[in-house]
Amino acid sequence: MDELRQLRDRHDAMPDPAAEVVSEARSRLTAHMRLSRTRRPARFAAVRRARPVWGLGLAGAAAAAVLVATTMNGIETDGGRAGVVSAAPRTGATPTGAPSPTTLRLRPVADARDLAGNAAARAAAEPDVAPRPSQWAYLKSLTAQTQVDGGPGLFGTPKVKHTRESWRRLDEKGFAYMEHGRLEVQEGSEYEVTYPYLLSLPDDPGALLDRVYEQIDAEEAAKQEDGPAQGGHRFTPEPLTRDERDMYAFQYLAQGMRDAVLPARTRAAMYGALARIPGVRYEKGASDLAGRPGVTLYRVSGHLRDEIFIDPRTYAYLGYRTVVTRDHDDHGSQLRKGQILGWDAQLRGAIVDKAGERS
Incomplete structure (x- = not known):
């Protein structure tokens, strides 16, 4: 099928x-x-x-x-x-x-596959422009404040939101951000999912998902070979369960979209890859952190629901959210059903020639 x-x-x-x-x-x-x-x-x-x-x-x-x-x-x-x-x-x-x-x-759109198919059709109709490694990705984001100084967690609409502007060089040789109205430029990269990796992903959703699973499996194998130290001794972590592996695949793709400005075809293929992960569902009638109407692709794993917001007209990525689905004791930290652990909206994105430019 x-x-x-x-x-x-x-x-x-x-x-x-x-x-x-x-x-x-x-x-x-x-x-x-x-x-x-x-x-x-x-x-x-x-x-x-x-x-x-x-x-x-x-x-x-x-x-x-x-x-x-x-x-x-x-x-x-x-x-x-x-x-x-x-x-x-x-x-x-x-x-x-x-x-x-x-x-x-x-x-x-009735399910995740329909959404991915429409996004792919729309992306195929757009000019395919490849950015240069020396260019920068500009992102303007909105983030919810979920907790302050160990106080109560966030439930419902956040009272405090922060706007952030950042730039990221596509070859990961530099990143920049605005600090008190001043542009701060740093060398290197602060991102886990790199731009060269994202831009190398295939446009076919199945092949893209295979690549993500390969990356997860390689990282897991490295952890198994050289486990973390505890009490002066190294121990081997428990192997990932199938559900954890699928959860990490969803989070890996969501993180890639959150921190990057991607070609439409790559973004559409990522939607298609998400739709192929077991347990991923589609929900309409959502609203993102900025109040924009959207739809979501989400997956529940254990006590957490990870979801991304998508514009139902343009199929642009709007943001993500992580919500607690049931009460849970997380290593001594009490999480409550409905608590929001992370909420982010991508307000604007562009490929520019240097840090500090916005279009």
Whole structure:
């Protein structure tokens, strides 16, 4: 079934047939119908006289002509498959020849796979611009204050929010941030998921998820080989359970999107990879930290629910949140159901030529 879904996702990004193609197909079909009537043997006339070709009337035959033409181009019309959203004919195109993002036909979203498929279709219609290693990613973020000086945790809407501006060089040779209105530039990187790694990820969701699992497994193998010291002795950590491995994959992808400005195709592939992780669910009607309407992809593991927010119109990444789903004693720290441990919104992102630039 994955192959069928991948085929459908690819087809959804292809253009509608030209009007002349549809007209020609309709003419050929009508001519064939007339020719069939004139050549029909007499002995079949009484039996088939009341039955139109393929059980269609003239209106149905015309609709079939449109369906044949559109299916040849890889897309079904809203009459061909339930749930496909109707759209005006595509007349615009991007420089790559793909359909304009504003005229795409996208399916209604019922689950994580549908969301990923629409994001992939939209990304395929956008110009593919590769950033240079010497450029910088600018991010403006909003963060909720979840706890102050060991006080009560955050429940519900945060009273205090912090806005942060940061820059990150794409080759990880530098990062920068605003401190009291002044730009502070540092060498090196403070990010766990590096930009070269993110930009090297494949556009195929399955291959991308395999790469993430390989990374997690490699890091886990290193920990098993050289376990942390405790009381002067080294011990071997317990191997990851299947649920923990899937949880880390979700968090790894979410962290990559949170701290980077990504090409649309990479972001769409990451949505597709998230949708393939066991336990990942889709929820509509959400609102992010900035109050923007969105939808979420989320996964519950143990006592935590990790979720990312996505714009349902543009499929842009909006932010993330981690919520406690049940009371839990976390190494002496009491966590309560509904407590928010982390909440972040990505307000703006751009690829710029130097730290300090915003567009």
